[in-house]
Every structure is written in C-alpha cells, then in structure tokens.
Amino acid sequence: MTSLEKIIHLTTQSEYDCMGDEGRIFDGIDLSKVDVLGQGTKHDICTSSSTKRIVNQNEALGYVTRSGICHSFTANGRCVSMFKTLFTNYCTHDCKYCQNSTEFKRNKTIYSYTPEELARITISLYKGNYIEGLFLSSGISSDENLTTEKMLETLKILKEKYNFAGYIHFKVLPGVSYEYIKQASEMADRLSVNIETPSNNYLSELSSTKNYVKDILKRQYYIKKLEIKKELPAGQTTQLVVGACGESDFDIFKRVLKEYEEMMLKRVYYSVFNPVPGTSLEDINAQPTWREHRLYQMDWLYRVYSFSEKEIKIAFDEEGFLNNKDPKLYIALNTLDSGVDPNEASYDELLRVPGIGPKSAYRIVNYRKKNKIYKREQLQNLGVRTKNATPFLKINGTEYSRIDRWIECQTQ
Ligand code: SF4
Numbered sequence: 158m159t160s161l162e163k164i165i166h167l168t169t170q171s172e173y174d175c176m177g178d179e180g181r182i183f184d185g186i187d188l189s190k191v192d193v194l195g196q197g198t199k200h201d202i203c204t205s206s207s208t209k210r211i212v213n214q215n216e217a218l219g220y221v222t223r224s225g226i227c228h229s230f231t232a233n234g235r236c237v238s239m240f241k242t243l244f245t246n247y248c249t250h251d252c253k254y255c256q257n258s259t260e261f262k263r264n265k266t267i268y269s270y271t272p273e274e275l276a277r278i279t280i281s282l283y284k285g286n287y288i289e290g291l292f293l294s295s296g297i298s299s300d301e302n303l304t305t306e307k308m309l310e311t312l313k314i315l316k317e318k319y320n321f322a323g324y325i326h327f328k329v330l331p332g333v334s335y336e337y338i339k340q341a342s343e344m345a346d347r348l349s350v351n352i353e354t355p356s357n358n359y360l361s362e363l364s365s366t367k368n369y370v371k372d373i374l375k376r377q378y379y380i381k382k383l384e385i386k387k388e389l390p391a392g393q394t395t396q397l398v399v400g401a402c403g404e405s406d407f408d409i410f411k412r413v414l415k416e417y418e419e420m421m422l423k424r425v426y427y428s429v430f431n432p433v434p435g436t437s438l439e440d441i442n443a444q445p446t447w448r449e450h451r452l453y454q455m456d457w458l459y460r461v462y463s464f465s466e467k468e469i470k471i472a473f474d475e476e477g478f479l480n481n482k483d484p485k486l487y488i489a490l491n492t493l494d495s496g497v498d499p500n501e502a503s504y505d506e507l508l509r510v511p512g513i514g515p516k517s518a519y520r521i522v523n524y525r526k527k528n529k530i531y532k533r534e535q536l537q538n539l540g541v542r543t544k545n546a547t548p549f550l551k552i553n554g555t556e557y558s559r560i561d562r563w564i565e566c567q568t569q
Contacts, residue, residue, distance in 0.1 A: 184277055190268040191278055197243040197257060198294050200428050201328070201351075201396065227292060237324055240282050241292040244308050245269035248296030250331075252353075252364045253437035254401050254430065257296040263435035272310035279311075280319045290324030290346075291315070301330040305337045312344040326391075331372035335379045342383040347391035347423075350376045353398050355412035362402040377420045384421060392423040399452060400444035401430040405477030406452060407470075413456065414466060427452045451479040458485055461515065462508055468492070486511045489549055496551030499530045512545030 181188040227241045247267045248257040256265070270278075275293075282288045293311065298304050308327070315321035327345035329338055341348055350373055354360045357369035367373070380393045395416060397409060409427075416422045429449040432439045455472060458464040462485075471491050472484035480487070489511050497510050499521055507518040517540035521530070524539055531553040533543045550556075 184281075186270075186274045186278060187268075189266075190270070191242075193266065193268050194243040194246060194270065195241065197246045197296075198241045198292065200398075200431075201241065201292070201294055237289045238287065239290040239292045239324065239326065240279055240288045242270075242275070242294070244275065244293060244295035244304065244311070245298065246296050247298055249299050250297060250364060250366045252367070254363060254398060254433065256433050256436060258436065260437045261435050262437075265435075270311070272307055272314055275311045276314040276319060276321075279315060280321060283321060283323055288323065290326065291321075292326040292328075294328035295330065297330050301333045302337055305330055305333045305341070309337065309340050309344070312341075316344060324391075329376050329380065331367050331376065333376065338376065338379045339383060339388075342380070342388045346389070347394060348380050348383075348389060349394040349396070350380070351396045352377075352412070352416070353396070354402060355397065355404050355408040359402045359404050359408070363398075374420075377416075377422075381421050393420070394422060394424045394426060395420075396426040396428055399427050399429045399449055401438060401441070405473075406448070406455070406479045407473045407477030409452060410455060410469065410473070414459070417460065425456060427456075445481075447481045448479070451481065451484060455479060455484050458488075463505075464488070464509075483511070485509075486545070493549050496556035497549055498551045499536060500525055510546050510549045512542035512547075512549075514540075517541045 183191075227239050243257075245268065246257045246265070247269060248255070249259060251259045253260060255261070279288070279291050293308055295304050295308055312325065312327070324347075325345040326347045326349065327341045329341065329348050329350040331350065338348065352369075352373055354363060354369075360367060360369045360373075377393065377395070380389070383389050384392050397412075399409065413425050416425055427449045429444045429446055430438075430441070431443045432441050455469060458469055459466075468488055469484070471488050472479055474480060489509060493509065497506055499507065502510075504518050504522050507513050507521055508515065513521070517536075520539040521536070521541070524530070524535075528535070530536065533547060533552060536546065536550075536552075537543050
C-alpha cells in the first residue's frame with residue numbers, strides 16, 4: 158500500500174475495499190491511479206501562496222508529508238496542505254524532460270480521472286483533515302480545451318455538490334481559450350501557467366509542440382487581465398525548469414524581471430533540472446540544487462528587498478551564472494567600500510548590509526530615534542545577525558577590517 162493509499166484508507170476505512178490481485182479500490186476508484194497521478198506532479202512547485210481568503214483556524218489540519226500532498230504557506234506564514242494531482246497523465250506534447258511526454262521511452266500506464274472521481278477523492282481527504290486545498294494540473298489530450306473542461310467540471314462538482322471551500326491552485330494548460338481561463342478564475346484562488354524556460358529559443362530545444370508566445374505568454378496575459386479585475390484572490394505564478402537547456406542564470410533573471418513587471422506575477426518558482434529515466438534527457442547531468450537556492454535568493458533581493466536590476470547584475474559572473482554564495486553578501490563585498498553607520502544610514506542603505514533584513518532595518522530606524530547605537534549587542538537585540546553584518550558596519554567609530562569581511566565570505 159503506498160503512502161497516499163494509506164491516508165485514504167485511514168480517512169475512509171468503512172468505504173475501503175481491498176481487492177487483492179485485482180488492485181485496491183476506494184469507492185469504485187483504483188488507488189493506483191490516485192498514486193500515479195499524485196506522483197506525476199512532483200516537479201510542480203507551489204511552496205508559497207498569498208491568498209486573501211481567510212481559512213477558519215478551527216479547521217486546522219494535521220501535518221502529513223506524503224506523495225500527492227504538498228504544503229504551501231499563506232502570506233501570514235500559515236501552512237496549507239494541498240492534494241496535488243494531475244487530472245490525466247496522457248499528454249500529446251513532446252517536452253523532453255517530462256515523463257508524460259510522447260517521447261517517453263518506457264512503458265507506462267495511462268490514467269485519467271472522471272471529474273466525479275477526482276471530486277470524491279479530494280473531498281474525502283478534505284473531510285479527513287489531511288488537506289485544505291487542491292492543486293490541479295494535467296497532461297493535455299489532443300485538445301487543451303477539452304481537458305480543461307473536465308478539470309473545470311471537477312471544480313464545479315467540488316463546489317456545488319460537496320460545498321468545498323478549500324484553497325484551489327489551478328494550472329492553466331498551454332494554449333487554452335480565454336473563456337476557460339475566466340471560468341477557472343471564478344472558482345480558483347490562484348492560476349499559473351508554467352513558462353519552463355526563459356525564452357522561445359530555449360523552449361524550442363525542449364519541445365516542438367509548444368509555442369512560447371502563443372501558448373504561454375498570451376495565456377499569462379489573459380490571467381493578468383483577470384487579476385486586474387480583482388477576479389483572482391491569490392493572483393498568478395509560474396515555474397521554470399533550471400538548467401535543462403544550457404540557459405544561464407542571467408537569462409533566467411531577465412525573463413523573471415519581465416514576469417514580475419509585465420505580467421504582475423506574485424511569485425516565480427524555480428525547479429532545478431533532474432533527469433527522469435526514460436525521457437529524452439535521461440543522460441543529461443542533474444543541476445546542483447544550490448543553483449535553485451541562489452536563484453530564490455536573487456528573486457528575494459528583487460521582490461522583497463527592492464534591489465535594482467543594476468545591483469543584482471553584480472552577482473552574475475561574465476558568463477551569466479551565479480556562484481554558490483549568498484548573492485546579497487557577494488553584492489555587499491563588491492559595493493560597500495566603507496562601513497555603514499547604523500546611526501546615520503537610511504532604511505535602504507541598512508537593507509544592503511548582510512545580516513540586516515526588512516524587519517531589523519525598520520527596528521533600527523525606529524530605535525535610533527531615541528537611542529544611539531554604540532555596540533553590537535544593541536543591534537543583536539534588534540534582530541540583526543551581527544556575525545554577517547559586523548564586517549560591513551561602522552559602530553561607534555570602529556570599522557572592522559577587510560580580512561574579517563573575507564573570512565565572513567568564506568564561511569557562508
Ligand atoms: S505539456 Fe506538460 S505534461 Fe505534457 S509533456 Fe509537456 S510538461 Fe509534460
């Protein structure tokens with residue numbers, strides 16, 4: 158019995174029948190299907206969400222880490238568990254990295270839900286307090302609109318028949334019509350369409366069937382229109398596969414800027430390339446996970462710390478790659494020539510010091526209205542990570558040496 162089967166078994170014991178060699182069946186649904194379609198979304202990322210929808214604290218759920226269940230965090234830091242699944246693993250596209258692709262060389266069983274089946278499974282997990290929401294993606298049959306119709310039908314059944322009020326993240330399929338995206342926005346909290354690569358040239362290396370502008374960017378623009386009309390509580394996000402086709406981090410950064418500025422995205426997610434056995438890219442080396450981590454840090458500098466494009470560019474080497482160092486530290490080492498005085502520096506200047514984040518910068522600015530900062534302990538009490546910050550500060554006239562900064566850099 159797989160982990161997801163166990164959850165369903167525990168949740169609905171009275172309805173569960175073990176059928177021996179014929180497979181495990183829950184309420185007429187083959188549980189192998191539940192497991193395979195749950196596993197099929199493991200590269201789709203949704204680790205953060207920022208819906209304005211209030212979820213009743215009395216409905217707090219237990220913590221589970223299982224295949225098919227993922228966790229997102231709301232803007233206030235609360236963890237939300239979601240049932241993450243494909244509607245079908247049948248797909249007519251040929252993306253070289255994907256196990257659902259037409260290029261996949263191994264035998265696989267094709268599964269599809271009916272809308273009623275998927276709604277029943279979701280509501281069982283929801284009633285059992287294992288999930289608070291649904292993350293619904295899918296392979297794409299010959300017509301993306303037909304597949305989307307079935308996904309939307311699932312949401313309708315969930316909401317109208319079962320009164321489901323949980324969080325919904327709905328994947329918009331490449332090429333789907335505006336009318337279907339609009340219908341999805343009326344039922345889902347968040348929509349996303351994966352851009353996968355930073356440009357059309359890179360996408361064409363990975364897929365001959367998807368068009369970057371027509372199938373993806375145009376759909377993002379449709380979602381943006383709906384967001385402007387306030388029809389989407391948690392906005393739109395997207396995801397990139399990092400390093401599947403030789404693109405540099407700077408190529409990714411340039412695309413990400415456009416995503417935030419032109420498409421009004423809430424978040425971009427990065428999924429480092431890992432070859433899947435049986436796909437056309439199975440012999441390509443996996444990318445190091447630190448690459449994904451450094452891209453998230455770069456993203457954070459832009460989105461949360463409001464670093465300019467010009468400042469962030471400093472973190473890339475001549476070939477356009479980030480090195481395996483905290484980009485904020487790297488930028489500070491290359492720009493902060495003299496110590497920053499916490500009594501004099503502006504909020505923005507403080508934010509550029511490693512070890513000082515938005516909260517601690519804000520606290521320093523407030524604290525110094527009535528107090529003078531003359532020792533490190535005061536900063537520590539205000540939430541500053543003094544181990545990282547001290548080599549870049551001038552406190553009470555004392556500036557720390559370059560060798561300290563160098564050591565700090567080496568120990569990150
Ligand atoms: S469209 Fe999606 S599911 Fe289909 S092959 Fe490409 S990545 Fe896989």
